[in-house]
Amino acid sequence: MSAAIKTVEALVDAGLSDGVGLDAVAARYAIAITPDVAALIDAADPDDPIARQFVPDAAELVTTPEERADPIGDLSHSPVEGIVHRYPDRVLLKAVHVCPVYCRFCFRREMVGPQGLGTLTATELDAAIAYIADHAEIWEVILTGGDPLVLSPRRLRDIMERLADIEHLKIVRFHTRVPVVEPDRVDGDMVAAFKASGKTTYLAVHANHPREFTPQAKAALARLADGGVVLVSQSVLLRGVNDDVDTLADLMKAFVENRVKPYYLHHPDLAPGTSHFRLGIEEGQQLVSALRGRISGLAQPTYVLDIPGGHGKAEIGASAISGGDGCFTVRDWQGGDHRYPP
Numbered sequence: 001m002s003a004a005i006k007t008v009e010a011l012v013d014a015g016l017s018d019g020v021g022l023d024a025v026a027a028r029y030a031i032a033i034t035p036d037v038a039a040l041i042d043a044a045d046p047d048d049p050i051a052r053q054f055v056p057d058a059a060e061l062v063t064t065p066e067e068r069a070d071p072i073g074d075l076s077h078s079p080v081e082g083i084v085h086r087y088p089d090r091v092l093l094k095a096v097h098v099c100p101v102y103c104r105f106c107f108r109r110e111m112v113g114p115q116g117l118g119t120l121t122a123t124e125l126d127a128a129i130a131y132i133a134d135h136a137e138i139w140e141v142i143l144t145g146g147d148p149l150v151l152s153p154r155r156l157r158d159i160m161e162r163l164a165d166i167e168h169l170k171i172v173r174f175h176t177r178v179p180v181v182e183p184d185r186v187d188g189d190m191v192a193a194f195k196a197s198g199k200t201t202y203l204a205v206h207a208n209h210p211r212e213f214t215p216q217a218k219a220a221l222a223r224l225a226d227g228g229v230v231l232v233s234q235s236v237l238l239r240g241v242n243d244d245v246d247t248l249a250d251l252m253k254a255f256v257e258n259r260v261k262p263y264y265l266h267h268p269d270l271a272p273g274t275s276h277f278r279l280g281i282e283e284g285q286q287l288v289s290a291l292r293g294r295i296s297g298l299a300q301p302t303y304v305l306d307i308p309g310g311h312g313k314a315e316i317g318a319s320a321i322s323g324g325d326g327c328f329t330v331r332d333w334q335g336g337d338h339r340y341p342p
């Protein structure tokens with residue numbers, strides 16, 4: 001197997017870019033494209049939606065005034081290194097800040113990669129796990145990063161076994177792009193590690209385009225589902241990648257067909273150098289409303305915005321209901337309005 005592409009030179013050698021203007025991008029933001037993803041890119045298509053997600057672009061050097069290094073305010077809610085505790089019942093545990101790919105729109109792009117926050121030391125990981133053990137209100141831990149599935153099955157198992165001892169903790173959730181971008185990593189040992197805590201394990205799979213569901217990716221998802229891991233989805237609504245109803249419908253159907261329940265469709269965050277990916281919230285609302293009439297209720301994601309400044313997520317889909325005082329107007333999927341009670 002060939003190695004991941006991590007430099008401008010390697011991008012040019014692979015025929016994925018002419019490299020013009022990219023040295024400055026590479027100096028600021030990490031680059032990585034796995035062989036699986038490189039094979040999926042149609043280099044002949046200048047608008048290829050896979051290339052757009054992973055191949056760096058000189059447009060990333062443009063930072064707009066509203067963009068910020070910590071767009072969702074992680075750092076303001078971090079009581080100990082590696083923990084983000086924003087909601088009472090759940091915490092993020094960020095053990096690694098490394099990913100197998102670096103998405104050009106990443107909301108944590110200033111924290112991930114070789115110049116990022118690195119990996120927790122053994123002492124820091126001990127302190128993070130102790131924090132979870134000391135806070136009886138924590139019902140769920142969400143392993144994110146970076147991508148926690150870059151850890152070896154042995155290290156994942158070690159973390160899971162330590163979480164097993166925490167009585168009040170019931171749910172362990174992973175957020176990852178690995179099943180899609182490096183599917184062969186998800187082997188039997190890794191699936192077994194996910195079950196090692198005896199807790200209920202959820203895995204949120206990040207994918208943004210239906211073409212990401214290669215035969216290898218589908219096989220990895222099947223190994224997880226067969227292994228007893230509950231799968232939910234996570235996607236980012238991105239200009240030029242999935243900002244049309246047909247693509248979104250095919251993406252959500254692909255999740256459902258592979259036993260992944262659509263969960264969140266994120267409005268893109270205000271990460272630096274990502275304005276070429278952003279669309280308006282009204283445009284997003286129209287796309288999400290159109291999905292309602294198009295595909296199964298099983299395939300509907302919740303459209304969310306992470307409010308800048310650390311205020312958490314809010315649902316931002318267009319409301320179907322208006323009015324009050326016991327008398328409402330409810331809008332159906334074709335745009336027709338109905339009074340309720342009739």
Ligand SMILES: *Cc1c(COP(=O)(O)O)cnc(C)c1O
Nearest residue numbers: 084085086087090091092142313
């Ligand atoms: C997104 C997020 C969560 C998880 O939120 P859910 O709505 O439960 O998926 C938890 N903590 C932080 C800090 C988050 O940003």
Ligand code: SF4
Nearest residue numbers: 099102103106146177
């Ligand atoms: S995998 Fe997630 S954390 Fe890593 S670069 Fe992509 S969006 Fe960012």
